[in-house]
Amino acid sequence: MKIKMYLSLLLFFTTIINSSNFEVDKIEPPNWWSGMKWNEVQLMVYGKNIKDAEVSVEGENVKLIKVHNAESSSYLFLDLAIEEAGTVNINFTKAGNSVNYKYEILERESPTESHKGFSNNDVLYLIFPDRFADGDTTNNYLFNEKEEFSFRDLNGRHGGDIQGMIDNLDYLKELGVSTIWSTPVLENNMYMSYHGYAATDLYKVDPRQGTNELYKKFVEEAHKKGLKIIYDHVTNHVGVNHPWTNDLPFSDWYNGSVENHHTTRHNKIAYLDIHGDNESVEFTTKGWFTSYMPDLNQRNPFLAKYIIQNTIWWIEYAGIDGIREDTYPYNYQPFMAEWAKVLLGEYPNLNIVGEIWTGVPSFLAKYQGNSFFPAAVNSHLPALTDFALRDAFVRYLEGSRGIYDIYETIAQDFLYANPNNLVTFIDNHDIDRGLYAADTNYTKFKITLQILLTTRGIPKLFYGSEIGLAGGGHHGRIREAFPGGFPFSNQNAFEEIGRDSVQNDLFNFTKKLIDLRNSNSALKTGKLIQFPPYDDVYIYFREDDENTFMIIINDNEETKEIDLSFVDHKLKGFNKAEAFLGNHNLTLGEKPSLKMNSKCGEIFLLK
Structure with a gap:
């Protein structure tokens, strides 16, 4: 009996000690700004045993509206109303112990060269940073226990980084493009981490790419040269090594779990099928791309706010001009509509292009905002990736269809709310390069380039297309290293003297088309x-x-x-x-x- 009483008391006092031993590790977003339309921000507090902590704030510039417990004891959510810039002292108290956290509300910078959007006045250039240029070799071998691929393996890191993009901005100006879209540079402490689409920290640049400050400098340096920046954002999933995975704030934060989930069947059309069953939609939007990419459940209201605020934070912090939203149809569509509406309300000049990977114009068109077709929600999505025209280009390059196929695809523009806001392209980082499809037939590739840069829409080039990179058959070959961007390069194609005659011919042809487009409004918006x-x-x-x-x-x-x-x-x-x-x-x-x-x-x- 005494032993039982002793054990009960020991358990009781241990519980008191553990509950009072709480910590606050970090808060996201890491800061906010005054003067925003989104002036009620929800802070996600990470810590230890912080559930049920009492919270108060000191400062006339904010008001604490509400404190929310998560299911996990490692998180709290605080609703703050922002009034003015300044430092906010957030006090956490539990079982007689206190923690103070200083949170910054900054004045908005809002430089005139930021948030300009992109349109058919522009020519976009897609960069895959790890394979473009290595501007800082000191960050190549930073420790990542989950990588599993050797350096310069097809699926391994090559060392390209943000500094490499900064170093070659003049090359892009010479080519004549106006807008850079780089694939994600966020922390990917992951298996096969070079591609950047499995983030393990949504507020931190991967140290092998650089730092948050360097990314902001990249945007600033680009703006100084008259170049705009598109941020590649991923709402659908994170990497399995994200800290959330081992300690979910709520049980429904992910769709499923590492142990119990299904893989998406990629039935993107199911959402639009008037004869479809809702289970088909659920299977697509709740499925995981791979076992190492947990699918985010945007139906959870706390996660929904987190994603919206994360997107706003990067736009405001870095001064970016547009968003490319990855895997758009795989998300919960009512949330995506609200997400786009909020972003465009905050940044009216912003443009957002959704990756809609379907070559069927009628299904593609229905995802565009203000679609002519009935829909449960207005997506508010201004721009789409024109996979329909891309597929026609590839069929022409491969020789399976002729030039009429390209005409016929464009003739279906009556389906779109705004065909001029389609991002047109021949290839990208996920599909075989155009010259690979053409079996290096430069003549047909030039014809396709000419159409791309003179027809309607917003043309996009994939890095290296202008010098004849022709990789295909494997993602690692599609995303081949730009010659001259790395210490192991045997030539420097960033300079005319370093390119061979074939490369210079294609570069000059591409540049001539871009220059002609840039100097004549009829070829852009006519x-x-x-x-x-x-x-x-x-x-x-x-x-x-x-x-x-x-x-x-x-x-x-x-x-x-x-x-x-x-x-x-x-x-x-x-x-x-x-x-x-x-x-x-x-x-x-x-x-x-x-x-x-x-x-x-x-x-x-x-x-």
Whole structure:
């Protein structure tokens, strides 16, 4: 009996000691700003035994609205109303012990060169940082016990980093692009960590990429050179080594668990299928991409606020201009609609492009904000990745379909709320490069580049396409190292003298197209008028109040006299045509005539 009483007392006092021995480790977001529309911020407090702690704040610049316990004793959530900038003393008290935490509310910087968005006035350039340029070799071998791949393995780190991007901004200016989209640079203390899409800290840059401060400098340096930055954001999942995994704030923070989850079936169309079953949608939106990427449950209101605030924080902290949202259809769509609405309310000039990986225009179109098609919610998503046009490009490059396929895809633009806000591309970091699809047929690749940079939409280039990188068949080869970006490079393609004749020819061709687009509004924002290809000849016009351009693609294997009779009415009133890509001579008048070389394109400015 005495032994039982002793054990009971021991357990009682041990519980008191443990509950009073509490800690506050960190708070996210790490700071906030005054003057924001989102002026009621929810702080996520990480610690030890902090459940049921009493909380008070000192400072006239904020008000504590409510304290929320999580299911786990390691977290608290604090709702604060922000009024002015300043330091806030947050006091935590439990069982007679106190912890003070200083939290900063900063004045907004809001420089005029930030948050400008992106549009069809721009040319985007996608960088995969680890494979672009190694600007700081001292951070290459930082310890990561979960990596498992050796340095320079196809699936391993190569050493590219933020400093490497900063070092080569002048190269991008020379090429003529206006906007950089880099894949994620957040901490990925993970298996196969080089790709960056399995974050283990959503507020911290991976130390092998640099620091938060260096990322902010990257944005600032880009802005100084007139370049804009798109931030690659992931709402759908985190890496399995995120601290949440071993101590979830709430049991429904993830969809499933490491031990008990299902893999998504990638039925992205299920959400839009009017005959579909809700279980099909649930299976897609609640499924994990892989066993090492836990799926986030945005139905949890605390996680939903966390994600919105995390996105706002990076936009405000770094001054970025746009968002590319990864794996968009795999998320809980009512939440994504609210997420986009909040961001655009806070930053009206911002643009957001959602990765919608489907080549079917009708399904793709329904994800765009203000869609013509009935939907449960308005997505408020301004821009989409144009996988439909990309697929048509690839079918042309592979030879399975002809130039008519490209025309037919664009002819379905009536489905979109805004076809000019589609991000067009030939390739990216997840799919075989265009030249790989073309079996290194540079002629066909140039034709595709010409269409990409002269048709409607927001064109995007994948790093190295301009010098002929042609990797495919494996993600590690698609994401090959840019020559000249690494100590192991045997040439420096960032400089003209370091490129061979083939690389320089393609670089100069790409630059010429971009320069022509940049200097002529008709090629960026002008009306597109296209004609059905006939006899493997595709003709379309871009026109505005200033200029009219006629673009012609001769996809025949031989030199051809081009039949212009069906576009003759578009040539009336013009007396001269200036060719930009070759020495083609277009004669205007009663009977316009043009002879074009085989397998080539031309751009004419009509005067």
